[in-house]
Amino acid sequence: MTDAQTLRTRWQDTLVAVRGQASGPDPLPYADNLLDRWAEPQRRYHTTAHLAQVLDRVDTLAGHAADPDLVRLAVWFHDAVYRPDRSENEERSAALAERALPEAGVPDAATAEVARLVRLTVTHDPAEGDTNGEVLCDADLAILASAPKEYAAYAAQVRQEYGFVPDDAFREGRAAVLRQLLGLPCLFRTLHGAAEWEPRARQNLTTELELLTR
Numbered sequence: 001m002t003d004a005q006t007l008r009t010r011w012q013d014t015l016v017a018v019r020g021q022a023s024g025p026d027p028l029p030y031a032d033n034l035l036d037r038w039a040e041p042q043r044r045y046h047t048t049a050h051l052a053q054v055l056d057r058v059d060t061l062a063g064h065a066a067d068p069d070l071v072r073l074a075v076w077f078h079d080a081v082y083r084p085d086r087s088e089n090e091e092r093s094a095a096l097a098e099r100a101l102p103e104a105g106v107p108d109a110a111t112a113e114v115a116r117l118v119r120l121t122v123t124h125d126p127a128e129g130d131t132n133g134e135v136l137c138d139a140d141l142a143i144l145a146s147a148p149k150e151y152a153a154y155a156a157q158v159r160q161e162y163g164f165v166p167d168d169a170f171r172e173g174r175a176a177v178l179r180q181l182l183g184l185p186c187l188f189r190t191l192h193g194a195a196e197w198e199p200r201a202r203q204n205l206t207t208e209l210e211l212l213t214r
Helices: 004-019 028-038 048-064 068-078 089-103 108-120 131-145 148-161 167-182 191-213
Strands: none
Touching: 004 028, 004 048, 004 068, 028 048, 048 068, 048 131, 048 191, 068 089, 068 108, 068 131, 089 108, 108 131, 131 148, 131 191, 148 167, 148 191, 167 191
């Protein structure tokens, strides 16, 4: 189980760092609201465990980002609104950031960057040189490079989140997603991601696609 207090502390440290010298309201009620969202019952993969894992991976990649603290705030919001049966989750998550962060004392420019990053997770296709976007997208996709047992658990959790979709339709849709990912020139844009995660991620995706289409 993910330690909620540790996550609350990580949120507080990041928010205070982004606010800089400016004061603002207590960060912890904002953390609690977000953690409640990440703990909603419809979630099986997009949970507080995923939140913590992506934050950890941002820490690994932080040296690549122009502003890693803004990337960390984007991680908190990137799946804050999540309904598996809806397609506008990223937009609604970005809009939540645009409402909450100014109230929490975050400057307008920083809020705009966080919202931009959240919207980028629709495609996971940052422009060349968008180092904040590259770190966020690589951190979010790093689950694809998990050890086989962890990857299988991830795939099973995704299926559970889409439990309302019939098996044939799910297999067809999931296979299309996997083919799209495998068709990308590269899954990861950071040097670390390309070197450490790309080969295993492609192997995992290929294995899952074979299992779905056999």
